[in-house]
Amino acid sequence: MGTAGVQFDKVAEEYDFAASLLNxxxxxxxxxxxxxxxxxxxxxxxxxxxxxxxxxxxxxxxxxxxxxxxxxxxxxxxxxxxxxxxxxxxxxxxxxxxxxxxxxxxxxxxxxxxxxxxxxxxxxxxxxxxxxxxxxxxxETPPAYVYVLGAIQEFFPNCFTFGIKSAARVFRHQTSKPWLEHLAADxxxxxxxxxxxxxxxxxxxxxxxxxxxxxxxxxxxxxx
CATH class of the missing domain: 3.40.50.150 (Vaccinia Virus protein VP39)
Incomplete structure (x- = not known):
């Protein structure tokens, strides 16, 4: 689990923001x-x-x-x-x-x-x-575009639920390079x-x- 730990270190703050809204x-x-x-x-x-x-x-x-x-x-x-x-x-x-x-x-x-x-x-x-x-x-390991499409589909519902500013921040996290690199290893x-x-x-x-x-x-x- 060492690699996963390093990957999560890179996205901790943005992950927390998104998870606090979505979990x-x-x-x-x-x-x-x-x-x-x-x-x-x-x-x-x-x-x-x-x-x-x-x-x-x-x-x-x-x-x-x-x-x-x-x-x-x-x-x-x-x-x-x-x-x-x-x-x-x-x-x-x-x-x-x-x-x-x-x-x-x-x-x-x-x-x-x-x-x-x-x-x-x-x-x-x-x-x-x-x-x-x-x-x-x-x-087993979905390609990156699957996650990007999912983020796009969720963006507008998130705008209505959390506001445009928060929805945009969640979208940036979900489509960021560090997060997609993490998902690619899942x-x-x-x-x-x-x-x-x-x-x-x-x-x-x-x-x-x-x-x-x-x-x-x-x-x-x-x-x-």
Missing amino acids: DHSFFLSNMPLKKGTALDIGCGTGLLVHELSGHFDHVIGIDISNEMLEVARHKRRRPNTEYLKMDASELRFPHLFDFIVSRTTFHHLEDVPNVICKMKELLHPGGKIVIIDNVSEV KYLSEQAYYDLYGPLLPGCTFRRMGWAMGIVWENKPIG
Whole structure:
């Protein structure tokens, strides 16, 4: 994940601006566990989801490999019950368990998903939940023009929703060279590949297709 970290360092501020307008956290909020003690966000970026969860959980930790993303998170979204750490998901290690472990658009960067899922399960309290959202595509790495066309299609709706100035800034980010170079390195799973990979790793999990994204929910159900 080292290359991804460097790429995100280059776009941290503009990514944060766009994500703060466009990201929807409702899937995570609608799948929270009953016990809301501790939560962990893997690939927390600039802390948007950590900040949202901090209003529901006693303590929330966000981890990421991008120094610049973490700096934005600490500057903009630090609360008494939040913590931001530089940590690679493949080296996930904590001295305590969590009630909620989440991740948004991070897993396609991981080299060993089964290893990370295993570590997540080991860190989850009985009754706790894992919720993952990640990109889904029948084309493993879509060409750049696909993202540019998507940005063009979204521009006018964004103008009505956020205003022309904000929409233009989002468009510049989505079509910028550093962001397109980052996307060119992404590799996405198809819908069937999600079922084949995550189904055995998280037995009994539920899948929800949400346009460009796949949502996965798994509960660590107590035995007996």
